[in-house]
Amino acid sequence: MKAVAAVNIQKIYGNGTVALEEVSLEVERGTITGLIGPNGAGKSTLINILTTAIDMTSGHASVYGYDVVRERKQVRAVIGVCGQEREIDFTLSVYDNLRFFAGLYGLDNPNGVVKDYLAQFELEYIARRSPMQISGGELRCIQFIRAIMHTPPVLFIDEPTTGLDPVKSELVLEQLIRLKERGVAILFSTHEMNQAQKVCDIVCFLQSSRILYAGTPEEIIRENCLLEQVEIEYEGTLPAQVLKTLSDNYEVERIQPLIISMQRAEQFIDEAAKSILSVSGLKIIDIRIHRPNLDLAFKKIARRKHSTNNRSLA
Incomplete structure (x- = not known):
């Protein structure tokens, strides 16, 4: 049984x-599955359908074996959800908000669990404050803690690190990895490609309401034929003959600084770059290698889709 299974989901709003x-x-x-894609691609809508917040127009979906339409109560009992809405009781303190849900989840030693999570996120100092007295990033952490404190079998998160500083973002990602190691199935949406590449087993790229690509980050990078890049910072003028030699053998993306795309950047540096440039009399200041990544793949897929749409309209 799949933790989450969605088949031919369609959602059409009343306005068409x-x-x-x-x-x-x-x-x-x-496992951790990431939903990536531009704004309006349908990431939040899909999460809302799978968590029973809204109905689909057609298709079928189940969570932990429960139908998201016919068995809503059972679905809600096995999931944790951290959405983008600020769902919190502003009449209670931060601590009491978490304590309420810890009791609702039936946790053993609920007070200890709440204190432990506040300590892990270095948020003990806001425990007795009203949610109205804390920052947006702190509130986001509290919402995340509330969603994971009972270690749900399935976890849904919409933009988990929105509004968080780098330290808190890293803490969230570490928690996701720990939950994965404990067998939790995780589906989250994000705009942060480096985060998706770091923690996701599978990435689904949504655009124009469809999933265009699904696979491991490595597969998506490889299938989009992304090349490594060598960036060479230099002083002087690049001779025309040197530029021609480079252009005949590699993809020259830029001249100053010199950026060249290729399959094996390190081999190029060892065998060609220094010798070619040294004879030109250039002073090499720095050489850097840029590896292909999910962010570059995302941009390439988006550009290709945009180009296809433009051709179809012509």
């Missing part, structure tokens, strides 16, 4: 807007 079209995906237990 198509939010999702024939979206299918699966999430295994003990």
Whole structure:
């Protein structure tokens, strides 16, 4: 049984807007799946459907074996959700908010669990404050703690690190990895490609209401034929003959600084770069290698889709 299974999900709003079209995906237990894509691609809509917050127009979806339409109560009992809405009781302190949910979840030693999570996120100092007296980033951490404190079998998170500083963002990612190691199935949306590449087992790229690509970060990078880049900072003028030699053998992206795309950047540096440039009399200041990453793949897929749409309209 898949922890999450969605088949041909379609969502059309009353005004005719198509939010999702024939979206299918699966999430295994003990894995992290990331939803990436531009604003309006349908990431939040998909999460809202899978967490029973809204209905789909057509298709089928189940969470932990429970149908998200017919068995809403059972679905809600096995999930943790951290959405973008600020769902918190502003009449209670931060501590009492978390303590309430710890009791609702039936946790052993609920007070200890709350104190432990506040300590892990270095938030003990806001425990007795009203939610109205804390920052947006602190509130986001509290919402995240509330979603994970009972170690739900399935966890849904919409933009988990929005508004967080780098330290808190790293703490959130560490928690996701720990939950994964404990067998939790995690589905989260993000705009942070480096985070998706770091923690996701599977990445689904949504655009124009559809999943265009799904696979490991490495597969998506490889299938989009992304090359390594060598960036060479130099002083002087690049001779035309040297530029021609480089252009005949590699993809020259830029001249100053010199940026060249290729399959094996380190081999190029060892065998060609220094010898070619040294004979030109240039003074090399620095040489850097840029590896292909998910962010570059995302941009390439988005550009290709945009180009295809423009051609279809012509």
